[in-house]
Amino acid sequence: xxxxxxxxxxxxxxxxxxxxxxxxxxxxxxxxxxxxxxxxxxxxxxxxxxxxxxxxxxxxxxxxxxxxxxxxxxxxxxxxxxxxxxxxxxxxxxxxxxxxxxxxxxxxxxxxxxxxxxx
Amino acid sequence: xxxxxxxxxxxxxxxxxxxxxxxxxxxxxxxxxxxxxxxxxxxxxxxxxxxxxxxxxxxxxxxxxxxxxxxxxxxxxxxxxxxxxxxxxxxxxxxxxxxxxxxxxxxx
Numbered sequence: 001x002x003x004x005x006x007x008x009x010x011x012x013x014x015x016x017x018x019x020x021x022x023x024x025x026x027x028x029x030x031x032x033x034x035x036x037x038x039x040x041x042x043x044x045x046x047x048x049x050x051x052x053x054x055x056x057x058x059x060x061x062x063x064x065x066x067x068x069x070x071x072x073x074x075x076x077x078x079x080x081x082x083x084x085x086x087x088x089x090x091x092x093x094x095x096x097x098x099x100x101x102x103x104x105x106x107x108x109x110x111x112x113x114x115x116x117x118x119x
Numbered sequence: 120x121x122x123x124x125x126x127x128x129x130x131x132x133x134x135x136x137x138x139x140x141x142x143x144x145x146x147x148x149x150x151x152x153x154x155x156x157x158x159x160x161x162x163x164x165x166x167x168x169x170x171x172x173x174x175x176x177x178x179x180x181x182x183x184x185x186x187x188x189x190x191x192x193x194x195x196x197x198x199x200x201x202x203x204x205x206x207x208x209x210x211x212x213x214x215x216x217x218x219x220x221x222x223x224x225x226x227x
Contacts, residue, residue, distance in 0.1 A: 034214065043155070045162065045205050046218040059214045069181055101167055104209050105152045109161040 002026040002108040004096045010111030012086055020113060022079040022096030027108075030054075030074035032092060033099035036081045038092035048094070064111070086117045094118065122207055123151075130225040131196045139191045141206030151207040153182060156203045156221075160188035165204075166191055181216045191214035193224075201226045 006022040020036075036048040049070040050061045058070055058075055071083040091114040100107040123143040131137035141151055150169060154162035163171050166182035179194045189208075193200055206219040 037218075044221040045156075045207075045218040047218060050214075050216065057214075063217065075178075095161060097207075101171075104149075104207075105164065105167040106154070106162075106207070106216075107164050107167075107173060109163070111161055 002098060004098060004108060004110035006096050006110045006113035007095065009115045011095065011116045011118060013119050014087060016086055017082070017084045018086060018115060019078070020081040020094055020115070021094075022081075022110060024077045024079065024096075024098070027098070029072075033057075033074060033103040034079045035097040035099055036068075036070060036079075037095045037097050037109075038090075039095070039104070039112070040089075040092040048093070049098075050099070051079070052103070060102055073106040083115070085111075086115075087116050091115060091117045123208065125204075125206060125215055125219040125222045127220065128225070129221045130164070130227055133198060134195055134227050136139055136192065136194045137196055137224065139193075139206075139224065140202050141189045141191075141219045143219075144187055144207065145208050145210050145215070146184060146187050146219065147187050148211070151182070151206045151208045151215075153189075153191045154207065155182075157201075159200050159227075162205065182184060185207065195224045196224075196226050200224060 003025045005023045008082045051070045095112045096110040097106040098108040155164040156162040161179045170182045203221045205221045
């Protein structure tokens, strides 16, 4: 069965960096695009970034472009999100999500990792 | 980018039918997907494309679209359907994903 396990969350000071990882299993990781989606406490879902199966295409939400970098290592079945210049408003649960049916349908979600940006 | 608009809250009597709507210009071009999220859990895909259900999603869930509005219909709502529901679609660029603000469904 498909499993997506995020790690790397925690408490970080404003302006600092953090890298999230997502270990994928149960499917051929190198065949699918992947997304990061976040959810601030008590708020709705917010799309963060997408990376195509071959890393040739990467797209970011406007509020995160230039600060966040999505990447993947298909040899390790792992997705990453490098987050720089973190702000209090980046505090959220970050979900790793598998894409399907044309890349913009999110068919499997991880359980999420909480990032708290606070001094 | 573009926006998707959902009613913040909807209620339905047990066993009755409820429709949750999502409006946005991008829906004239792209189908919506629908996600169910229960408290403390990750979202789950319930409808995608024209009207497709992933394996394991009950057939009481269905989707439709007309113009700039997509709808999720639950026919014969059950207590376990009480959750937040989010729509999403590509935005006007075709490269970004956008979510609606979510609808909290209460089953009375």
